[in-house]
Amino acid sequence: MICKKCCKKAIIEYPYPMCDQHFRDYYLRTIQKTIEKYNMFNKEDKILVAVSGGKDSSALVYALYELGYEFEGLYINLEIPNYSEHSENAVKELFKLIDYRINIIRVSDYNIRVSPIYKRPICSVCGAIKRYLMNRFAYENGFTVLATAHNLVDEAAFFLMNMNSGQIQYLIKQEPVLPKENKFVKKVKPLYFITERENMVYSVINKLPVYYGECPNSSGNPQSKWKQILYKIESENPGFIRNFINSMLKLKKYINYPEKKGEIFCCKYCGYPTGSRSRICSFCRLQKYFNNSKKA
Amino acid sequence: MICKKCCKKAIIEYPYPMCDQHFRDYYLRTIQKTIEKYNMFNKEDKILVAVSGGKDSSALVYALYELGYEFEGLYINLEIPNYSEHSENAVKELFKLIDYRINIIRVSDYNIRVSPIYKRPICSVCGAIKRYLMNRFAYENGFTVLATAHNLVDEAAFFLMNMNSGQIQYLIKQEPVLPKENKFVKKVKPLYFITERENMVYSVINKLPVYYGECPNSSGNPQSKWKQILYKIESENPGFIRNFINSMLKLKKYINYPEKKGEIFCCKYCGYPTGSRSRICSFCRLQKYFNNSKKA
Secondary structure, eight states, X not given: OBOSSSSSBOSBOSSSOBXXXXXXXXXXXXXXXXXXXXXXXXXXXXXXXXXXXXXXXXXXXXXXXXXXXXXXXXXXXXXXXTTHHHXXXXXXXXHHHHTOOEEEEEGGGGTOOOOOBTTBOHHHHHHHHHHHHHHHHHHHTTOSXXXXXXXXXXXXXXXXXHHHXXXXXXXXXXXXXXXXXXXXXXXXXXXXXXXXXXXXXXXXXXXXXXXXXXXXXXXXXXXHHHHHHHHHXXXXXXTHXXXXXXXXXXXXXXXXXXXXXXXXXXXXXXOOEEOOTTSOOHHHHHXXXXXXXXXX | OXXXXXXXXXXXXXXXXXXXXXXXXXXXXXXXXXXXXXXXXOTTSOEEEEEOSSHHHHHHHHXXXXXXXXXXXXXXXXXXXXXXXXXXXXXXXXXXXXXXXXXXXXXXXXXXXXXXXXXXXHXXXXXXXXXXXXXXXXXXXXXXXXXXOOXXXXXXXXXXXXXXXXXXXXXXXXXXXXXXXXXXXXXXXTTTTOOHHHHHHHHHHTTOOOOOOOOTTGGGOHHHHHHHHXXXXXXXXXXXXXXXXXXXXXHHTTBOOXXXXXXXXXXXXXXXXXXXXXXXOHHHHHHHHHHHHHHO
16 A cells, blocks of 8 residues: 555555555644644644643644644652552653653642442543543633543544433533633643544654553453444444544534533532532542542 | 333333333324434424324324424335335325325436436435425425424434545534525424334334335345344343434534535526536436336
8 A cells, every 4th residue: 555645655554545644744734734724823822732642632732832832741750559650751761852840740630539429430530530630720720721642532422422422512512622611721622633543653653752551440441342443343334433523523513402501519629610509529528538538 | 011101011211111101102202302402303394294104294294284383294205016006095194194195206207217327326305306306395385394204313323434435524414404595495304313123113113004114125225224223232231222323413513614615506408506516417318218228
């Protein structure tokens, strides 16, 4: 298989055969177009990029660096044994390579830990912690935009999962940009049209320091089942995942969903917004739970 | 596995284990609820049911009969060798069983045949012929409603297929009812929430005369690929197909799609509506094509 644009050997087949150089151009162009199309940010913004040490966020960091954006990184050490130390090392190496600032925080600094609580699965607790801490860190340090490495396959899996559970209110919110609101900073997904495989190839050709280990808790992640399904469909219908998301975005242009905005309160402990009438946000509830269990 | 409602042996597992009698109740109740919820028809309507001799339409006929509706059948003999004669026999037997009138027409009566034409695949030609003849027969014979046996899996496959091709204008139209308009009679799908498997089980427990042979052209049917995919997903996530369609219907309530209604003309040959500026509908174009090829 040879590159569609030159005679060199192709390293990737879809959306068309490309050699390493033409893939790199395609990859960066796709991200830049996404940033511009959705007004994600410009060079005046103070950008924070959330990183995990994995291929997706490492590829995002390096791509934004290659595209000439300035930003800082945020790594949240989740203190998961045999996992977090490796990912932290990969992140540190990556930021050393590009010579940008990386901010590192640890869940224990917030008297919290990633573990299942009551009947809530561990991945759900972990997600809530990360979302809260990313936003709080960005807000308190004056960042105007928080970029995450959610990719095309994440989005499609989330879509299928919510179609199966009937939670269409989440489908409606599944956008490349979530605007700033209250104490929530603007959130953007520059890899919205990039597949996991493309992030992997980009990481490999740039020899990025990536930790490829899987989170020991990931088997509990409900999204991974839907990703497997999507890959099965994709293998028989190359392009399906991208077409699916594009159709969804087209369809959503015509959706007029009456957002039921409940009253928003200020958490009495941290001051961040919460929909809970108890005026305790879910992060502070987790903190309280772990404090009590420590005392017990 | 035993029936959830009594101690008899269950014959079907999903949506819950049911014996033959309770399955029959569930099946007829689901259809009756669909008919009422979407105002498909009532006992004053003059109903035409399109039948093929296969399990889905035979189950529809018998269910409507058991529910006490009066109607006539329409069988279009497509004159596909080693196939159409068997399906016609099954249809005749079924209507003898319930003692209702069955109307039979043959494509050759209209100087047409089911075959690929130019680059148009055979299943697409066949679909166009059936849609045209069903509507024309219903309209010319004063039927107020045309019922077809499209089922839940047909609908979900059609949805996936159109998400893949990006033709969202077809998704928007994917409703249990298409209202009467111009010379198009009202079209309804009473099996919208019934799976293929349920139609099969209902046909078997009622010992309906069904022709189980597959159309020799069916390998060219693009929908069947998407059905296979759906069955794979369903096997690992029982209920997925039903949840998927329910979510889609929920989502569509909020869609406001500006229907681009092009000008509608009268076909200068048959007088039925067509969007073509040439004033020749696609059925009459097919007729013309076959007439010319006969002369050649």
